[in-house]
Amino acid sequence: MYAAWTVKHKPQTLSDVVGNAEAIQKFTEWVKSWNKGVPKKRAAFLYGPPGVGKTVGVEALANDLKMELVEKNASDYRTAEAIQRFAGLASQYDTLFGGRRLILLDEMDGVTGTEDRGGVAAVTDIIKRAQCPIVLVANNAYDPRFSTLRGYCLLIEFKKPTVREVMKHLRKVCAGEGIDAEEEALKFITERSGRDVRSAVNDLQALAQGKKRLAYEDVAWLAQRDRKDVIFNVLRTIFYSKDCWEAKRAVDTADMDPDMLFQWIYENAPYQLTDPHDLAKAMDALSLADVYRGRIRTTQDWSLLRYVLDFMTAGVAMARERTKPSGWIPFRFPERIQWLSRTKAERDMRLAIGMKIRRKCHISSVRAVKEVLPYIKIIIENNPEMVAGIAKWLDLDETMVDYLAGGKKQM
Amino acid sequence: MSFEMWTEKYRPKSLNEMVNQKEIVERLKSFVEAKNIPHCIFAGPPGTGKTTAALCLAYDLYGGVYREHLMELNASDERGINVVRETVKTFARIRSIGEIPFKIMILDEADNMTSDAQQALRRTMERFTETCRFILIANYSGKIIEPIQSRCAPFRFSYLSKEDHDAYLRHIVQKENVKMHDEGFDAIFDVCGGDLRKAINTLQAAASLGRAIDAETVYSVIGRASPADVQEMITLAMKGDFIGARQRLREMILKYGVAGSDIIKQIHIEIFRSGLPEQWKVKLADVIGEIDFRLVQGADEEVQLSALLARLTEAGYELKRGG
Numbered sequence: 001m002y003a004a005w006t007v008k009h010k011p012q013t014l015s016d017v018v019g020n021a022e023a024i025q026k027f028t029e030w031v032k033s034w035n036k037g038v039p040k041k042r043a044a045f046l047y048g049p050p051g052v053g054k055t056v057g058v059e060a061l062a063n064d065l066k067m068e069l070v071e072k073n074a075s076d077y078r079t080a081e082a083i084q085r086f087a088g089l090a091s092q093y094d095t096l097f098g099g100r101r102l103i104l105l106d107e108m109d110g111v112t113g114t115e116d117r118g119g120v121a122a123v124t125d126i127i128k129r130a131q132c133p134i135v136l137v138a139n140n141a142y143d144p145r146f147s148t149l150r151g152y153c154l155l156i157e158f159k160k161p162t163v164r165e166v167m168k169h170l171r172k173v174c175a176g177e178g179i180d181a182e183e184e185a186l187k188f189i190t191e192r193s194g195r196d197v198r199s200a201v202n203d204l205q206a207l208a209q210g211k212k213r214l215a216y217e218d219v220a221w222l223a224q225r226d227r228k229d230v231i232f233n234v235l236r237t238i239f240y241s242k243d244c245w246e247a248k249r250a251v252d253t254a255d256m257d258p259d260m261l262f263q264w265i266y267e268n269a270p271y272q273l274t275d276p277h278d279l280a281k282a283m284d285a286l287s288l289a290d291v292y293r294g295r296i297r298t299t300q301d302w303s304l305l306r307y308v309l310d311f312m313t314a315g316v317a318m319a320r321e322r323t324k325p326s327g328w329i330p331f332r333f334p335e336r337i338q339w340l341s342r343t344k345a346e347r348d349m350r351l352a353i354g355m356k357i358r359r360k361c362h363i364s365s366v367r368a369v370k371e372v373l374p375y376i377k378i379i380i381e382n383n384p385e386m387v388a389g390i391a392k393w394l395d396l397d398e399t400m401v402d403y404l405a406g407g408k409k410q411m
Numbered sequence: 412m413s414f415e416m417w418t419e420k421y422r423p424k425s426l427n428e429m430v431n432q433k434e435i436v437e438r439l440k441s442f443v444e445a446k447n448i449p450h451c452i453f454a455g456p457p458g459t460g461k462t463t464a465a466l467c468l469a470y471d472l473y474g475g476v477y478r479e480h481l482m483e484l485n486a487s488d489e490r491g492i493n494v495v496r497e498t499v500k501t502f503a504r505i506r507s508i509g510e511i512p513f514k515i516m517i518l519d520e521a522d523n524m525t526s527d528a529q530q531a532l533r534r535t536m537e538r539f540t541e542t543c544r545f546i547l548i549a550n551y552s553g554k555i556i557e558p559i560q561s562r563c564a565p566f567r568f569s570y571l572s573k574e575d576h577d578a579y580l581r582h583i584v585q586k587e588n589v590k591m592h593d594e595g596f597d598a599i600f601d602v603c604g605g606d607l608r609k610a611i612n613t614l615q616a617a618a619s620l621g622r623a624i625d626a627e628t629v630y631s632v633i634g635r636a637s638p639a640d641v642q643e644m645i646t647l648a649m650k651g652d653f654i655g656a657r658q659r660l661r662e663m664i665l666k667y668g669v670a671g672s673d674i675i676k677q678i679h680i681e682i683f684r685s686g687l688p689e690q691w692k693v694k695l696a697d698v699i700g701e702i703d704f705r706l707v708q709g710a711d712e713e714v715q716l717s718a719l720l721a722r723l724t725e726a727g728y729e730l731k732r733g734g
Contacts, residue, residue: 266714270653276728280721287718293710299526339665361419362462364487364520370670374636375612382619389414
């Protein structure tokens with residue numbers, strides 16, 4: 001079954017959390033201090049850039065200390081009333097079942113706008129009276145909106161882990177997935193992610209899922225002009241937009257080869273659109289786009305390209321009707337392109353033999369490969385002694401003979 | 412040990428040896444008698460004798476030296492406009508010496524030429540009609556531009572009848588001393604559907620096993636020649652594993668080089684053989700037909716067939732919900 005690696009390989013215990021040893025120690029001591037009575041600061045405010053392990057750290061700690069973790073995120077505190085709904089939880093440390101409780105208010109940055117000022121104030125009120133540890137998480141604790149709130153919190157800064165720390169984590173993920181990854185490849189992914197662990201793991205999944213080996217060449221293409229961001233942004237728009245125009249415009253801003261983009265959309269559609277109706281609609285749109293690609297090929301009339309783009313962007317965007325949102329699904333590199341490059345030598349060989357067959361059988365080399373070559377291979381399998389005669393008749397060179405004689409097992 | 416593909420060894424040399432397409436052959440013979448031919452389009456499915464008819468026509472016209480008066484180009488291999496400009500023009504404009512004042516240019520798979528190349532060809536055809544006659548060979552005449560179609564005599568080739576098919580195979584079987592059960596002929600016709608090239612290739616591959624050919628031998632050869640495990644792919648798709656099904660499809664096309672048209676033919680057969688509710692078979696036939704049509708028009712076989720797989724996944728889902 002499909003799972004995001006950021007979830008699948010999430011650290012379960014504090015010792016697995018990437019970097020930030022100091023911050024984690026400070027945080028742990030504060031949580032433990034609750035066992036000796038309510039401390040001066042009843043809330044901890046963890047802040048730092050995205051993907052450095054703030055939320056993961058809280059979850060791992062609750063896990064290690066066997067505490068009940070109550071997680072709330074932005075949608076739970078749009079308004080003061082919404083916040084009051086969980087105020088009751090904060091009034092008790094011990095749970096019904098004897099454990100201890102920890103309340104996590106994630107994505108505090110999401111509490112924005114004038115309406116939410118009431119929200120921040122309500123959170124402050126709850127903290128003042130809290131009987132259990134409350135943890136706030138945000139990217140920026142120094143936002144003016146939090147100025148009062150900050151006074152009631154123990155501020156703990158999370159910093160970006162080092163390249164080595166991130167790489168160590170990626171290696172662990174690779175080991176878990178049975179992937180043999182080159183150091184250079186992991187280093188490249190790490191540096192490109194700006195040491196954002198979540199983003200690095202997502203990239204790793206996009207590039208390496210389903211593979212046994214991840215080489216530097218497999219990731220190096222990302223280097224060209226920030227391709228990944230460009231492509232991922234376009235894909236995000238195409239798969240999530242509800243607006244034809246927006247989906248179409250995404251391509252203009254991308255400035256990328258429509259054929260390459262087509263491959264990306266085609267590869268990712270079944271992962272992004274999990275409802276069978278939506279998927280069928282999206283694939284139908286891609287099929288129509290491909291029909292126009294065919295028409296361009298035969299007529300050389302490139303003005304038809306706009307219809308290709310219509311179907312592959314707006315057509316795919318409009319396919320999303322019933323698929324339930326299921327969080328962030330990372331985009332995958334088009335496997336077919338890797339496959340084509342892997343099998344290139346073999347396809348070239350077959351085509352070269354096809355050219356030879358063509359001279360004898362009045363058929364194009366492409367069709368010779370499909371319609372004649374397979375039978376020749378069977379004949380050779382059944383009568384290996386015939387190779388010489390076939391080689392002579394078709395005027396094959398030695399490498400071709402080797403391929404026909406030895407290739408039977410792989411095929 | 413000398414070797415030759417039987418499709419070549421037993422390719423008719425003269426129109427008199429052709430077993431099928433009787434009406435077409437008669438008309439071509441009348442061209443030979445008149446020692447004159449118009450530009451022609453031979454259209455029809457693969458393995459029905461289009462190229463053979465063109466070669467036979469040339470043989471009957473020029474006799475044993477026919478190769479000197481004939482040029483064969485395959486548009487799939489050389490479909491650029493430059494080939495038409497250079498190769499075709501150079502060949503077409505030089506007058507032939509001999510009794511018949513024109514040469515013959517066979518353009519095979521002409522439906523794969525770009526429309527620009529076809530436009531260039533049209534002008535060449537017009538300018539050099541005196542010295543060169545063109546025979547355009549295509550699976551779909553609709554892909555040939557109108558102005559060319561209107562300058563050519565059209566000939567529509569169709570699949571061989573069971574009788575003609577069997578007769579030809581029996582002829583080969585006899586010459587090659589192959590032991591073959593009657594059910595072998597039926598099986599070959601069943602899978603090749605009157606495509607004689609495929610039938611003869613299948614026969615030769617089956618014969619290479621060195622034992623009497625029965626239906627089972629034929630099916631195993633076909634299975635090995637085009638490992639289109641369509642059944643498993645359909646099952647995966649209907650079960651909801653579209654990604655797995657697409658993976659199988661990709662293997663068939665990229666790894667084994669199976670033609671998209673063969674895959675869709677197989678899907679069509681499997682759907683009707685399956686235990687699906689009858690109404691669904693008809694519904695799906697419509698979808699298959701549409702995709703088959705797009706397969707011809709489109710650029711990428713995997714994309715087209717994937718769209719079909721997605722529809723199968725959708726059908727499987729609706730069936731499960733009691734649709």
